[in-house]
Amino acid sequence: MRNRVCHCGHRKGDPEIDEEPEYPTWGWILLSMFGMTPRPDHIVFRCLYCRASLGTSRDPRLLARRSEAKQAA
Numbered sequence: 001m002r003n004r005v006c007h008c009g010h011r012k013g014d015p016e017i018d019e020e021p022e023y024p025t026w027g028w029i030l031l032s033m034f035g036m037t038p039r040p041d042h043i044v045f046r047c048l049y050c051r052a053s054l055g056t057s058r059d060p061r062l063l064a065r066r067s068e069a070k071q072a073a
C-alpha cells in the first residue's frame, strides 16, 4: 500500500496530489446550513488530474491543519 502511484505517475507529497477533506454526514449539514467548518472525518489523497485516490489518512495533525485553513480563509 506504500508508495502508490496514480494513473499519471504522481504520488503522495507531490503538489499534484490534493489533500481532500471528507466530512461525515452531519459535517456537510453544518457546512451547508450554518456555514460552520466541521473537523473532517478523514483526508483523501487525490490526484488533481486523474482523480485517482492514493489512500486516506486520519492523522489528527492533517485534520487540524485542514480545519484551521478553512477558518482562516
Ligand SMILES: [Zn+2]
Binding pocket: 006, 007, 008, 009, 010, 047, 048, 049, 050, 051, 052
Ligand atoms: Zn494522476
